[in-house]
Amino acid sequence: MSLAPLLEADPAIPLHAFAAMAAFVLGLVQFAAPKGTLPHRTIGWIWVVLMIVVAVSSFWINKIRLVGPFGPIHLLSIFALVMLPLAVWRAHTHRVAAHRRIMILMFAGALVVAGLFTLVPGRIMHRVVFGM
Secondary structure (H helix, E strand, O other), rough: OOOHHHHHOOOOOHHHHHHHHHHHHOOOOOOOOHOOHHHHHHHHHHHHHHHHHHHHHHHOOOOOEEEEEEEEHHHHHHHHHHHHHHHHHHHHHHHHHHHHHHHHHHHHHHHHHHHOOOOOOHHHHHHHHHHH
16 A cells, blocks of 8 residues: 555645545544534534535546546536535534435445545556555
């Protein structure tokens, strides 16, 4: 395992990757910690900001192109940028079940599933993790 391929990449890629990794860790903390507390809300806001960084930085990563400089992953970024404020609003209006569903979907789709796709051979994170 070596961070060299990530650190040598265009600046948007390490920003994107490190924000995603931090969001993943904080997401795990959120799942395990008590809900509705001040720490939950504080970590939640940090998580939302990290996810916005992940989504926005993806628009400067154009390795897989389908339409001009954009690929299918950019649809996930647009989805995230729409759903994040909606999830925050659901929490603010005490619609906890809806807030929970959106946040779990965001974590699973934008971090776990999309993260697994970064491990495909030929991708930077594959070289980071597997050294190939």
